[in-house]
Amino acid sequence: MEKHKKLTLDPDDWEASRALAHRMVDEAVDHLKQVRERPVWSSMPDNVHATFQSGLPDHPSPLEQVYDEYQATVRAYPMGNIHPRFWGWYMGASNFTGALGDFLAAVEGSNLGGGNTGAAQVEQQVVDWLKEIAGFPKNASGTLTSSGSMANLVAHTVIRNFTAGYDVRQDGIAALDKPLRFYASDQVHSCHQKALETLGLGAKALVEIVSDDRQRMQLDALEDAIRQDRANGLQPACVIGTAGTTNTGAIDDLTAIADLCEREGLWFHVDGCIGGVLRLAPEHAHLVAGIERAGSVSIDPHKWLHTPFDAGAVLIKDPKAHFKTFEMHGPYLQLQERGMIAGKFLADYGLDLSRCFRALKIWMAFKEQGAAKFGRLIAQDISFARYMAEQVAAHPLLELVAPVDLNIVCFRHLTAGEDATKVLNTEIMLRIQERGLAMPSDTTVQGKHGLRCAFNNHRTQSEDIDLFLRDVLQIAEEILSEQTA
Numbered sequence: 001m002e003k004h005k006k007l008t009l010d011p012d013d014w015e016a017s018r019a020l021a022h023r024m025v026d027e028a029v030d031h032l033k034q035v036r037e038r039p040v041w042s043s044m045p046d047n048v049h050a051t052f053q054s055g056l057p058d059h060p061s062p063l064e065q066v067y068d069e070y071q072a073t074v075r076a077y078p079m080g081n082i083h084p085r086f087w088g089w090y091m092g093a094s095n096f097t098g099a100l101g102d103f104l105a106a107v108e109g110s111n112l113g114g115g116n117t118g119a120a121q122v123e124q125q126v127v128d129w130l131k132e133i134a135g136f137p138k139n140a141s142g143t144l145t146s147s148g149s150m151a152n153l154v155a156h157t158v159i160r161n162f163t164a165g166y167d168v169r170q171d172g173i174a175a176l177d178k179p180l181r182f183y184a185s186d187q188v189h190s191c192h193q194k195a196l197e198t199l200g201l202g203a204k205a206l207v208e209i210v211s212d213d214r215q216r217m218q219l220d221a222l223e224d225a226i227r228q229d230r231a232n233g234l235q236p237a238c239v240i241g242t243a244g245t246t247n248t249g250a251i252d253d254l255t256a257i258a259d260l261c262e263r264e265g266l267w268f269h270v271d272g273c274i275g276g277v278l279r280l281a282p283e284h285a286h287l288v289a290g291i292e293r294a295g296s297v298s299i300d301p302h303k304w305l306h307t308p309f310d311a312g313a314v315l316i317k318d319p320k321a322h323f324k325t326f327e328m329h330g331p332y333l334q335l336q337e338r339g340m341i342a343g344k345f346l347a348d349y350g351l352d353l354s355r356c357f358r359a360l361k362i363w364m365a366f367k368e369q370g371a372a373k374f375g376r377l378i379a380q381d382i383s384f385a386r387y388m389a390e391q392v393a394a395h396p397l398l399e400l401v402a403p404v405d406l407n408i409v410c411f412r413h414l415t416a417g418e419d420a421t422k423v424l425n426t427e428i429m430l431r432i433q434e435r436g437l438a439m440p441s442d443t444t445v446q447g448k449h450g451l452r453c454a455f456n457n458h459r460t461q462s463e464d465i466d467l468f469l470r471d472v473l474q475i476a477e478e479i480l481s482e483q484t485a
């Protein structure tokens with residue numbers, strides 16, 4: 001019998017792999033350096049699409065060839081959120097140090113479920129830094145998650161178990177004698193409903209409170225809803241304050257909600273996926289006054305900290321409530337005082353057992369840049385939004401459809417008739433996207449449909465905004481002239 005070489009995934013030729021890896025890094029740097037010269041986005045042609053239909057590879061290929069295929073079919077068709085004129089939805093713009101962090105984390109290879117490792121220390125330190133940012137005490141608990149949605153799910157699980165008043169883990173929600181109610185403004189992010197559905201509480205458990213003309217929760221309506229629900233035999237459990245709504249960047253009155261929660265004995269949760277890091281910018285920190293009084297806060301480093309996807313986080317002020325919700329150990333994974341498994345077991349604070357080392361990319365970027373730099377970038381984004389809002393307000397054909405209180409501008413190009421305006425603005429958005437000029441998204445605010453630019457991009461310059469507005473006006477003219485032709 002022929003003697004086989006021992007199987008491994010390590011390369012046959014380390015020096016060839018080293019050379020290829022160097023090429024990848026060189027080309028990654030070029031890719032980033034030249035981002036401004038490329039279209040923001042381009043649609044994938046059918047022939048490229050077809051390459052993704054092939055089945056499980058049955059032959060090996062040289063890595064160089066795989067990399068070339070990646071460049072041609074994947075890297076050539078990105079979302080575009082690293083481009084300076086990407087302002088759609090709410091993305092971060094990533095950063096190169098974070099990308100290196102992801103690479104190093106994967107090479108180091110640790111599983112962040114727990115363990116006596118440097119990696120676990122890094123995650124706990126990053127969570128400690130997020131506590132400092134949110135104004136939480138050092139003894140608060142917290143964990144990194146895959147996303148803001150997961151961060152909110154973790155928080156709501158803790159809140160459900162804590163407020164139910166019995167052992168939900170043992171007896172399940174079937175034993176709830178009074179249905180729990182969570183209150184938030186009608187601008188609340190959809191992930192909260194998803195979380196409450198997942199937790200078996202039902203979409204009904206999320207009570208949406210009407211917002212005012214600045215899209216902030218109306219607190220007298222909140223008080224009425226709580227009173228009424230109590231009278232109807234329901235159990236108010238939690239008020240969710242949003243620190244920066246996804247739609248328009250509105251910030252609820254967190255101090256007043258904190259007061260109300262104290263008075264009413266309710267859990268105060270802050271969705272800080274956008275504004276949870278605002279205290280890094282001293283001149284804007286007052287906008288989130290009261291966040292430090294919350295029982296829990298969700299934060300999304302992959303948004304305003306530009307951590308490469310993905311990275312979310314949740315802070316829970318009561319470490320016991322957090323631990324008691326998720327702690328669980330099979331016979332194959334018992335904690336020890338010494339050895340590799342000693343120390344805080346990170347999987348006891350969330351749903352995942354195996355966890356990636358997403359802390360490193362945050363840790364490296366904070367150390368390299370310093371925290372204050374992130375605050376200045378936040379302030380810069382807010383100033384871009386104000387700059388654009390001024391241009392829009394000053395132009396006779398453009399109209400703001402929501403007040404600009406943070407870094408999001410919602411506006412539209414005017415034309416006769418509400419339906420025609422919606423059609424026009426949607427077409428403007430699609431042409432701008434398809435031509436790769438910029439990446440706005442769209443939304444509806446109080447019945448007015450328009451374009452939406454969320455400035456959350458450390459590569460944007462004010463010239464990009466001038467260029468974009470010129471494109472909007474020019475394309476609108478083009479569409480309107482097609483209609484009359």
Ligand SMILES: *Cc1c(COP(=O)(O)O)cnc(C)c1O
Pocket residue numbers: 090146147148149150189191242244245246271272273274300312
């Ligand atoms: C983005 C966002 C979320 C969800 O976060 P993901 O990381 O996208 O899952 C939740 N709440 C608010 C306010 C957000 O802006």
